[in-house]
Amino acid sequence: KMLSKIQLKSTYLTNFQRAYFSRMANVSPDAKVYDCVVIGGGSGGMGAGRKAAALGKKVALIENKKLGGTCVNVGCVPKKVMLNLASYVEEAQLFRDYGVRGTENMSIDWKHFKQQRDGYVARLNGIYANNLKNSGIDFFQGTASFENANEVVTSEGAKLAAEHIVVASGSSTNVPKFPGWEHCWTSDDVFKMEELPKSVVVLGGGYIGVEMSQILCGLGVKTSLVSRGLFVGMVDSEVVCVLLENMKKLGLD
Incomplete structure (x- = not known):
């Protein structure tokens, strides 16, 4: 019953x-x-x-x-981790002014760095999963x-x-279909690379292109940035001038 x-x-x-x-x-x-x-x-x-x-x-x-x-997987988080690395590399070059020797032959263990960065992102994925469960x-x-x-x-x-x-499915990257486009990377692909390239050309002068080009250049990659229209168009022109000057000092074309 x-x-x-x-x-x-x-x-x-x-x-x-x-x-x-x-x-x-x-x-x-x-x-x-x-x-x-x-x-x-x-x-x-x-x-x-x-x-x-x-x-x-x-x-x-x-x-x-x-x-x-x-943001967590192919944007803010892994990008800022890479930016920190590039900043450390740039600062290390200034050590010579204080008498520190050996920075001239400094190298990056990219495999180790990528493992650490991806592990940090994976921990955040786990936190998000726990947030859903809780x-x-x-x-x-x-x-x-x-x-x-x-x-x-x-x-x-x-x-x-x-x-x-x-x-709330978000959006996907729109890659222009020009000859050879299938060999190009999107900003998402930068976080998948198994080793640093010797040189790279970044197409697009928006904030993503500017960030990526500065990061890669700071990591020792010969980098050129190509912008079709206004360079970082939403930013004040005086700020853009200072940005361009700093990019040239960094060695970015």
Whole structure:
């Protein structure tokens, strides 16, 4: 009798849940029902999901790659670690003025550095995963496709339904299709390189191109920067002049 009551209660809750979400169009009977489903585990998706969970909502989050988005994986975090290394290399060159010898033949163990940098990023990925768990958010690894306005299916076959679906999937790099473009890197690829190149040409005078070119040049890579239009167009012209002067002192073409 007790088992029957439990089964009856479970059936009642399921039916109640379906009735509550009956205004959702064509939801599959085997779909997991949430208040909110978030597609994308970057800054926007993580923020939206955790805020909804903090307000007492049942939340699921879907991410195809690593948690943290651009900033954690291929942006702010690994870039600033590389910038720190370039800064240390530049400062080491000044040691000669204080009588320190041996900096002329200094070299970078790139394999060791990359391992340390990637390990730091991996720890942040783990922190993001723990944040989801501690917030009571169900995490699904994979991509998501819409079945209808209120239901998505992950690449692993999980069916998720919700009245509110947040699309925070970010964007992808748009590479111009010119002859030989398939041999070029994007800024994402810089973080994958197994060794430092001897020389590099950076196309684009925006803030990403300027940052990357200065970092690579600071690491001893012969670097040229090509800008089609205004150089760092959103920055005041007086600041740009100082920036260009410092870049020339660094040895950047």
